Each structure stands twice: as structure tokens, then as C-alpha cells.
Amino acid sequence: MVAYWLATVLESSKVHQNRKEGIQVDYTTDTKTEYLAEQLAELRTQGLFNTIRTIESPMDGHIVIDGKKVLNFCANNYLGLANDPRLREAAKQAIDKYGIGPGAVRTIAGTMSLHVQLEERLAHFKGVEACITLQSGFTANLATIPALVGKGDVIFSDRLNHASIIDGCRLSRAQIVAYEHNDVDDLRKKIAETTEYGRRLIVSDGVFSMDGDIAPLPALYEVASEHDILLMVDDAHGEGVLGRGGRGIVDHFDLHGKVDIEIGTMSKAFGVVGGVVAGKQVIIDWLRQRGRPFLFSSAMTVPDVAACLEAVELLESSDELVQRLWSNAAIFKKEMAGMGFDIGHSETPIVPVMLGEAQLAQQFSRKLFENGVFAMAIGYPTVPQGLARIRVMNTAAHSQDDLEQALAAFQKVGQELGVIQ
Numbered sequence: 001m002v003a004y005w006l007a008t009v010l011e012s013s014k015v016h017q018n019r020k021e022g023i024q025v026d027y028t029t030d031t032k033t034e035y036l037a038e039q040l041a042e043l044r045t046q047g048l049f050n051t052i053r054t055i056e057s058p059m060d061g062h063i064v065i066d067g068k069k070v071l072n073f074c075a076n077n078y079l080g081l082a083n084d085p086r087l088r089e090a091a092k093q094a095i096d097k098y099g100i101g102p103g104a105v106r107t108i109a110g111t112m113s114l115h116v117q118l119e120e121r122l123a124h125f126k127g128v129e130a131c132i133t134l135q136s137g138f139t140a141n142l143a144t145i146p147a148l149v150g151k152g153d154v155i156f157s158d159r160l161n162h163a164s165i166i167d168g169c170r171l172s173r174a175q176i177v178a179y180e181h182n183d184v185d186d187l188r189k190k191i192a193e194t195t196e197y198g199r200r201l202i203v204s205d206g207v208f209s210m211d212g213d214i215a216p217l218p219a220l221y222e223v224a225s226e227h228d229i230l231l232m233v234d235d236a237h238g239e240g241v242l243g244r245g246g247r248g249i250v251d252h253f254d255l256h257g258k259v260d261i262e263i264g265t266m267s268k269a270f271g272v273v274g275g276v277v278a279g280k281q282v283i284i285d286w287l288r289q290r291g292r293p294f295l296f297s298s299a300m301t302v303p304d305v306a307a308c309l310e311a312v313e314l315l316e317s318s319d320e321l322v323q324r325l326w327s328n329a330a331i332f333k334k335e336m337a338g339m340g341f342d343i344g345h346s347e348t349p350i351v352p353v354m355l356g357e358a359q360l361a362q363q364f365s366r367k368l369f370e371n372g373v374f375a376m377a378i379g380y381p382t383v384p385q386g387l388a389r390i391r392v393m394n395t396a397a398h399s400q401d402d403l404e405q406a407l408a409a410f411q412k413v414g415q416e417l418g419v420i421q
């Protein structure tokens with residue numbers, strides 16, 4: 001089987017033709033990359049090869065894939081802003097005024113007034129002293145963690161934290177102590193056991209994206225303040241979702257001024273792209289001096305920043321979209337549980353439909369697609385073996401009819417595959 005896939009991969013990469021120039025490159029003898037072809041073949045054999053679907057329409061509640069219009073329950077576009085006419089218009093107007101790109105990194109080419117405006121608006125929205133924006137939520141973690149702690153320091157990190165937190169921790173070269181997921185007693189135990197340290201940091205996702213559960217932030221704050229440890233939360237899935245009008249997890253728990261660092265992303269509920277770090281002025285000032293992705297990589301583009309500014313404006317002026325998101329999620333959860341599906345213990349609009357084996361989850365996803373619903377199967381290694389699922393991302397972009405159609409598809413496929421009666 002491996003040999004078959006290897007032959008296919010090698011065959012497909014044999015001749016690369018640059019269409020414009022008519023240059024022909026023969027890669028057949030490229031033995032340097034053979035190990036990659038082998039590993040790709042291995043992924044295919046194990047059923048772990050990631051095939052990415054191509055979307056031929058704007059990202060929205062309905063999308064077009066392979067010419068087929070389907071209901072979209074995959075995107076993190078919680079508020080349906082990715083294709084909102086107000087954000088599109090703001091981006092167009094900003095392009096006319098400022099062009100497209102920032103030219104270089106901000107410390108070298110100067111910073112555009114638009115970026116400064118966004119940081120000020122975000123700080124106001126989140127009720128913090130200051131904010132700094134980065135290219136993505138991923139780079140926000142890579143910028144922040146190594147700027148705060150380094151060799152000789154210790155990071156206490158939830159075992160299920162996102163990959164970008166894990167990578168940020170590794171880059172810092174601090175000692176990483178993983179505590180059991182959302183287990184504050186285990187965190188206390190690990191803190192007591194770790195006696196050698198310079199500085200210390202506790203870091204957790206705010207909302208865990210595979211199960212939709214929320215970090216026990218008030219208890220984490222209690223532990224952090226007892227031991228005088230820096231506290232950082234990555235609110236990627238809480239930004240625009242939790243708290244008053246989508247102000248995030250700190251607002252949700254009314255912990256303003258108590259959490260040292262909040263990471264956010266504008267790629268999910270804001271519907272655009274870009275990362276943000278929010279917190280005390282002194283931390284943000286330090287990141288402008290030492291955050292490596294800030295210093296050595298160009299800023300967000302003009303249309304992105306303008307669209308994000310418009311998203312903040314919308315969230316500050318009305319909580320209608322946030323309410324609709326939660327109401328859609330509540331209907332979906334109630335109906336799914338009523339049909340007999342195991343939907344885990346989500347506290348947010350993320351709904352894991354637990355199926356067990358990866359093959360069943362993949363088959364379920366394929367059948368949903370045939371019935372007009374796009375919802376991804378998630379299996380090992382993203383989630384533990386035997387806990388494969390369909391992860392349903394509810395959004396404000398779905399109407400009552402959309403929800404009914406999706407629920408009918410889940411019922412039909414669930415009965416066909418014997419998951420429910």
C-alpha cells in the first residue's frame with residue numbers, strides 16, 4: 001500500500017511545468033525529498049492525510065464546494081462577519097485611502113495610523129490599558145511567551161493548550177510543566193513541586209476548541225495571585241463570543257485588571273485575520289521592543305485592519321449577533337441531545353458530536369455532505385483515540401430554516417449509521 005502511494009506521489013511530482021515560462025523541471029531524480037514522499041504515503045495509508053476542500057464562494061453560513069451549495073458548520077466565523085457587507089465596504093474604502101500593504105515591519109517603516117486606531121479601539125473594547133496587534137493569533141503567542149519568560153524560568157501550561165501556545169512555550173526555552181486539563185488542584189500540586197525557578201507563568205486556552213469547555217479562570221487567577229505568578233489566557237474562541245457583547249473570557253468572569261495577558265484573534269468571530277495581545281501598558285510596551293514576530297515580520301494589511309475596526313464598531317454598537325449566535329447554539333444543542341446524540345459537555349457554541357471511531361466520524365461527515373451539510377470529522381491525533389467526533393461550529397449566519405435543515409440531516413445520517421434510533 002505504501003509503495004503504491006509512494007509511486008503516485010512521485011509520479012505526480014515528476015514533471016513540474018511553469019506554464020508562463022514554459023520551463024520544464026524534471027524532479028524524478030530528486031532523492032533529497034524522497035523521505036517526505038514516503039511520509040506522505042504513510043499518512044495516506046493510515047487514513048491521516050489531510051485533504052483540503054476548495055471553497056468557491058465567500059465564507060458564510062452557506063458555501064459552494066465542488067459546485068455544490070452546502071450549509072457550513074465548519075468555520076470559526078461565529079458572528080457571520082467574514083462576508084458582512086459593512087466589513088467589505090470598510091476594507092474597500094481603506095484601500096482607496098491607504099493602499100494595501102504596510103511596506104515593512106512597523107519598527108522600520110513606521111506604523112500606519114490605521115493600526116494605531118485598531119489597537120486603541122481594541123483596548124477600549126476589552127477594558128485594558130493597551131493592545132498590540134500581530135499578524136495572527138498564532139504569532140501573538142509566539143511573540144508573547146518568549147518575551148515574558150526564558151531559560152531558567154517555568155511555564156505551567158494546561159495539557160490541552162493550543163499548538164501555538166505549545167510552540168511559544170518551546171521557543172522560550174523555559175521549563176514547561178503541563179498540568180492536567182482544567183485541573184486547578186493538579187496545577188497547585190505542580191507549583192508546589194517545582195521549587196527551582198526564575199520567573200513563572202501560568203498559561204491556558206480560554207475556550208478549548210475541540211470540546212467547547214471553558215478554562216476555570218477565576219480559580220486560575222486565585223492560584224496565580226497567591227503565588228504571584230504571571231497569568232495569561234488565550235481567548236481565541238472567546239473573543240466576540242463570551243462576555244458582554246463578545247468582550248471575551250475576562251469580561252465573562254468579571255476579572256478585569258486581574259489577568260495579566262489576554263491573547264485574541266481576529267480570524268474567528270471578527271471574521272478577518274490578525275492577532276491581538278491585551279493587557280497592562282508595561283507588557284504591551286515590552287512586546288513592542290522584544291516580541292520577535294512584531295519586530296521581524298510585517299504587520300496586518302490595510303483591508304484586514306479596516307475590516308477589524310469595523311467589526312469592533314459593530315460589536316460596540318450592538319450585541320445582536322452575539323445573542324443570535326448563542327440562541328442558534330442553544331437550539332442546536334437541545335435538538336441534538338433530544339434526538340439521542342452524545343454532544344459532550346460544551347459550554348460554548350462549539351458542539352462536539354461524539355462518535356467514537358475515526359472511520360465512523362469520517363463516514364458520518366461524508367454522508368452529511370451528501371445531505372447538504374459541511375461539518376468536519378475530527379479524529380486522532382487532534383483528539384484522543386476513540387474520541388473521534390463531528391465538530392459543529394454554530395454561527396449567527398444561520399437562519400431558523402438552516403438549523404432545521406441541518407438537524408434533519410443529522411437525524412437522517414445518525415439513524416442510517418445506527419448512532420441514534
Ligand SMILES: Cc1ncc(COP(=O)(O)O)c(C=O)c1O
Pocket residue numbers: 136137138139162164205206209234235236237265266267273274275
Ligand atoms: C486557542 C487558539 N490560539 C490561537 C489560534 C490561532 O489563531 P490564528 O488563526 O489567528 O492564527 C487558534 C486557532 O485555532 C486557537 O484556537
